[in-house]
Amino acid sequence: MLIDKKTVDYVAGLSRIQLDESQTELMQTELGKILDYMKILQNVNTEGVEPLSHVFSMTNVTRPDEVTGHFKREHLLANAPDRTDEAFVVPKAVDV
Amino acid sequence: MNWDIVIGLEIHVELSTASKIFCGCSTAFGGEPNTQCCPVCIGMPGTLPVLNTRVLDFAVKAGLALNCQITRYNKFDRKNYFYPDLPKAYQISQLHLPFARNGFVDIGDKKIRIHEIHMEEDAGKLIHSSGKTFLDYNRCGVPLIEIVTEPDMTCAEEVIACLTSVKSMLEYLEVSDCQMQEGSLRADVNLSVKPKGSTEFGTRTEMKNINSFKAIERAIAYESRRQIEVISSGGEISQETRRWDDNAGESFVMRSKENAPDYRYFPDPDIPPISFTDEFIASIQENQPEFAKEKAARFAAEYGLTPKDAAILTTDKNTAQLYEETAKSASPKETAVWMLGEMMYLASTTGAKPKITPPPFAEFINAVTGGKTNRTAGKQVFEYVFGGGEDVAGYIEKHGLAQINDDASIAAIVEKVLAANADAVAEYKSGKEKAFGFLVGQTMKELKGKGNPALVNAALKKHFTES
Ligand SMILES: [Zn+2]
Numbered sequence: 001m002l003i004d005k006k007t008v009d010y011v012a013g014l015s016r017i018q019l020d021e022s023q024t025e026l027m028q029t030e031l032g033k034i035l036d037y038m039k040i041l042q043n044v045n046t047e048g049v050e051p052l053s054h055v056f057s058m059t060n061v062t063r064p065d066e067v068t069g070h071f072k073r074e075h076l077l078a079n080a081p082d083r084t085d086e087a088f089v090v091p092k093a094v095d096v
Numbered sequence: 097m098n099w100d101i102v103i104g105l106e107i108h109v110e111l112s113t114a115s116k117i118f119c120g121c122s123t124a125f126g127g128e129p130n131t132q133c134c135p136v137c138i139g140m141p142g143t144l145p146v147l148n149t150r151v152l153d154f155a156v157k158a159g160l161a162l163n164c165q166i167t168r169y170n171k172f173d174r175k176n177y178f179y180p181d182l183p184k185a186y187q188i189s190q191l192h193l194p195f196a197r198n199g200f201v202d203i204g205d206k207k208i209r210i211h212e213i214h215m216e217e218d219a220g221k222l223i224h225s226s227g228k229t230f231l232d233y234n235r236c237g238v239p240l241i242e243i244v245t246e247p248d249m250t251c252a253e254e255v256i257a258c259l260t261s262v263k264s265m266l267e268y269l270e271v272s273d274c275q276m277q278e279g280s281l282r283a284d285v286n287l288s289v290k291p292k293g294s295t296e297f298g299t300r301t302e303m304k305n306i307n308s309f310k311a312i313e314r315a316i317a318y319e320s321r322r323q324i325e326v327i328s329s330g331g332e333i334s335q336e337t338r339r340w341d342d343n344a345g346e347s348f349v350m351r352s353k354e355n356a357p358d359y360r361y362f363p364d365p366d367i368p369p370i371s372f373t374d375e376f377i378a379s380i381q382e383n384q385p386e387f388a389k390e391k392a393a394r395f396a397a398e399y400g401l402t403p404k405d406a407a408i409l410t411t412d413k414n415t416a417q418l419y420e421e422t423a424k425s426a427s428p429k430e431t432a433v434w435m436l437g438e439m440m441y442l443a444s445t446t447g448a449k450p451k452i453t454p455p456p457f458a459e460f461i462n463a464v465t466g467g468k469t470n471r472t473a474g475k476q477v478f479e480y481v482f483g484g485g486e487d488v489a490g491y492i493e494k495h496g497l498a499q500i501n502d503d504a505s506i507a508a509i510v511e512k513v514l515a516a517n518a519d520a521v522a523e524y525k526s527g528k529e530k531a532f533g534f535l536v537g538q539t540m541k542e543l544k545g546k547g548n549p550a551l552v553n554a555a556l557k558k559h560f561t562e563s
Contacts, residue, residue, distance in 0.1 A: 093229045
């Protein structure tokens with residue numbers, strides 16, 4: 001199954017990646033293969049089976065409400081492409 | 097044509113835990129930028145968020161107070177979007193199984209239904225300046241609950257009543273400090289209009305960035321008028337998100353439905369599901385505090401207040417506490433009089449928060465009821481107590497505000513006033529009752545407001561019955 005070009009462009013947009021013509025064609029095929037595989041799973045009879053959201057059977061994995069300290073700001077900012085002494089800096093973002 | 101306004105709310109409440117929802121960073125407000133952060137809350141790859149157990153306690157307390165059914169098995173989902181206020185490029189929230197559903201808030205004799213409440217993490221703060229955006233992640237990861245109401249409100253008064261009631265309950269629960277100015281209580285307003293009586297809803301808009309009750313009132317007035325004008329002139333409302341600008345008194349389009357984000361929610365694999373036992377929920381229910389409504393009924397019964405006065409004194413937790421602590425050792429009636437009168441007056445005219453505490457307040461009330469100072473001079477003493485003053489007796493002494501209870505001094509002044517106001521004396525004698533009040537006023541003025549009113553009245557009466 002081939003995914004249409006419009007869908008690939010939409011998904012690329014959501015992921016904030018740019019694809020050229022040949023990459024888009026490749027994705028049409030590769031994403032198509034993933035959906036074909038999902039179709040196999042769709043054939044399984046799941047009548048009466050609760051949807052599973054986690055593969056481990058753990059619940060309530062929590063920690064106590066304690067302040068355990070902070071990282072040095074200088075260390076947190078160290079890898080930022082753009083920064084000031086106290087903040088990360090990005091190109092101007094409009095409100096969403 | 098007449099119109100109905102239909103309003104629903106999304107209320108975001110920051111929970112007052114010590115640490116963030118998924119890491120051990122502090123939630124304190126007002127720190128230097130990026131000093132309350134760690135690799136988890138700035139979204140470094142390879143970190144594992146772990147849920148703060150107190151968030152569950154606080155959330156369930158709020159859910160039960162708002163009459164919700166608690167979802168026994170619930171989980172967290174990822175809400176995916178690219179915006180630098182969330183450095184992971186997703187927010188951990190709850191979509192499919194929110195922890196609470198189907199509640200309601202009482203406002204007077206109307207119920208505002210609550211659709212659901214979910215837990216999520218707050219986003220960071222962006223500062224836009226000189227063509228760039230500066231990011232502060234101190235707030236990123238502070239625990240939030242989002243309360244989503246049904247569109248059951250029809251005007252600004254109902255919206256404010258609903259928010260006041262929710263705020264009051266959360267304050268009594270001590271799960272949030274509910275400071276609108278600091279953003280720990282924020283409301284988005286969903287509003288549509290329809291021809292009066294119509295059963296079909298109009299298209300709604302969502303207004304964000306409303307930071308005070310006053311702003312809510314203005315935003316609702318503006319947006320309902322705007323929608324009615326658009327429809328009346330043959331136009332259509334488009335489903336969009338609008339940003340309220342309180343300085344401009346207008347709302348502006350942020351995004352329309354056509355370019356609405358596609359969040360691609362899916363279960364967050366980092367956070368295992370939550371399961372609440374019946375015992376856990378019952379133990380929270382048993383320990384719920386007394387809320388405004390029950391407290392008002394009790395105050396009315398115990399202290400002989402009118403239902404209206406009792407309601408005003410109990411809406412706010414701190415106010416109720418101040419009242420009750422003070423009324424333990426001073427006249428409950430007189431305490432209510434000063435709180436409802438002078439305290440509210442000073443708070444609204446000066447904009448200052450009362451720093452008043454129960455012990456000096458009770459001493460002050462006892463000074464008034466015991467005749468050590470009177471109501472007129474007492475206003476100055478109250479202002480001192482309101483501002484945090486504690487040495488009531490010393491203040492009265494130092495500023496000469498003690499009440500004059502000495503018959504001889506009062507009689508002397510009365511004689512002086514009567515001599516100087518022969519006209520008023522004659523008027524009173526000819527039957528004009530008003531003149532008596534004038535003479536009382538003049539005497540009090542001579543006594544610099546410090547005379548014991550009962551003694552002044554008696555001295556004047558005595559003069560007229562004897563003459
Ligand atoms: Zn952190």
